[in-house]
Structures are given as C-alpha cells and as structure tokens.
Amino acid sequence: MKSNSKHLGLVTKKFNDFFSVDIKTQEKYGNSDKFLCKVRKSINFKDQLIYVGDQVFIENIDLKRKRALITSLKKRKNLLVRPSVANISNIYITFSVEEPELNLSQVNRFLISAESMGVEVSLVLTKCDLISDTRRFFLINKFEKWGYQAITLNLEKSDHFNNLIVELKKKECSIFMGPSGVGKTTLLNMIIPGLQNSTAPVSNKIKRGKNTTRNVELFSISNQSYIVDTPGFNMQPLNVDIRLLPSLYSEINKQLIDEKINCKFRNCLHLNDEGCNLNKSFERYSFYKDMIESSKSHYYQNQED
Ligand SMILES: Nc1nc2c(ncn2[C@@H]2O[C@H](COP(=O)(O)OP(=O)(O)O)[C@@H](O)[C@H]2O)c(=O)[nH]1
Ligand SMILES: [Mg+2]
Ligand SMILES: [Zn+2]
Structure with missing residues (x-):
C-alpha cells in the first residue's frame, strides 16, 4: 500500500467525526489494516451521512x-435504520423458543420487515435446551411451511452452533435481529471471540433500562465476512409498504409465480377483493391480513396529515 494512492475500505465503527475504516492489504492472505479517518473537508456528500457498513x-x-481521509462514498445497497447499518447481506431473525415464549405473530412481523x-x-431459534426434540421438530416443520429452514440452537450442543458459524463465514455482512432477551448477545459473544458484551436475564434487562447503549460496530469473522454488533438496541420490526406485503410471503409468491394463479386485478391485496383467486388456507394468512389492515390504517392516517 502506498501512501499517495486511493483505497477502497469498509467503515466498521463511527464516533463523532471519526470513522474506523478496514482496508484489505494483502487480499489473498486476508490481511487487513485499520485506519482512523475523517471526511476530507472539501467533500460534501450532498448531506449524506456515512454509516457503519x-x-x-x-x-x-x-x-x-x-490515519487517512475519506474522499468518496460508494453507492450503498441498503440501509437499515435503528440501528443504522449499511450494506447488510443477511438478516438472522432471532427468537427464543421459551423465556420469553415464542410469539408467532411477532416472529412473522420481524421476518416480513427483514x-x-x-x-x-x-x-x-435459541434456547432449544428448554424444549423437547418433539417440540423442536414441530417448530422446524411449522417454519418450513412459512418458507424458512429454522436454525435451532442449544448452548449445550456445539454442533448446531458450529454449523451456523461456518455459514456466517460465507456471508458478507450479517446481523442478528430480534426482541430483547432471546440470547442475541450470548450468541455474538460466542461468535466473536473477545467481545464479551454483557448479557442479562429478561427481568434484569427491563430494570436496567437503556443506559448500556454503545455504538454499532462491525466485527470481522473471516477474510470477507463481518457481523454487526448492536449492543443495547431493542430492535423493532419496520413498517412495510402495503404494496410490497404480498410479495414478501413465500406462500403467496409460490401460488402467484410457481402455480401461476391469477387474480382479476394485478395489485390485488388478496383480502375480500373481487376476483381474488388466492388460496388463503395457509397458517400465516391471518397475520398477513392483520398486517395489511394495520398498514392500511397507517397509510390513510399519513394521507390525512
Ligand atoms: N436456557 C438458555 N438460556 C439462554 C440461552 N442463550 C441465552 N440465554 C440466557 O438468556 C438471557 C438473555 O440473553 P441475552 O444474550 O442477554 O439476550 P439479548 O437481549 O437477545 O441480547 C441470559 O440470561 C442468557 O444467559 C440458551 O441457549 N439457553
Ligand atoms: Mg443483548
Ligand atoms: Zn388476490
């Protein structure tokens, strides 16, 4: 690396006006170097902020x-809000099977917003040590019908966990999202050696409040893979555009694309629409309907504002 050259890097951390930027030095050896950077003064990214990722x-x-100066920003693929992270490739929606107990409607909302x-x-699915194998297979089977191959984890069994790590090392930038208390921090501490974020039982967490928030940070877990650490964030599902909703359910896509089912209107919301030909006998249909209804009221409220 020459000091007068230009290098592409990844923002892994942000604090005040400073950014920590990872530069791959010897690509084939997977070496990287960290630089503390500021944005060049004469640069104006059209008021665009720079985010981790x-x-x-x-x-x-x-x-x-x-030290170095940031002189340009590559067009980003996506931007997650709260926590703000750019260019995510994989979202792992994380829920415990017990403590707190699985709330299917909430699981669905997180999945669809992702x-x-x-x-x-x-x-x-974490904390599988708290349920029987019969129950675990029941859940795997349920989520398969939703279009997902659930990864079930049990802290006492390292093989499932090791499979997950192998998978994560093949992805570019992964994030674990889910409600508080499901074991995300526990998981991250196992994936990122030396991280040691503090974990807390569900009840303590509520008492402790929000004072543990630290900034979002990316951790390298292999040559090309990063994991987002989001300490202290209580993650909520996003509001999704009503027009997008049907396409985010695999049960609906399967019918429309694979089985070539046609509704009378192309923008059919598959409720009581005239000429709707969708077979609505799938488990998530009631959740789908609820999401449509609630985003409808959201939509009309915003129109009135
Ligand atoms: N029984 C059991 N408890 C777990 C497991 N993983 C995490 N926990 C506990 O669940 C609580 C919440 O974990 P934490 O990682 O802080 O959850 P987070 O809020 O999602 O980050 C802690 O008391 C953990 O010890 C697990 O696989 N089995
Ligand atoms: Mg946590
Ligand atoms: Zn329809």
Missing part, C-alpha cells in the same frame, strides 16, 4: 499513524 475510498494515507430489505433472511 458503508464502503468508502480513502486517500492521504499516513501509514505510520494509521424481507422488505431485499436481503437473505434466516430464522434462528
């Missing part, structure tokens, strides 16, 4: 002090 070009590289990001979505 963004790819940026750096120049004016000071190899000794590991699907609306246009990334690969997977489902992770």
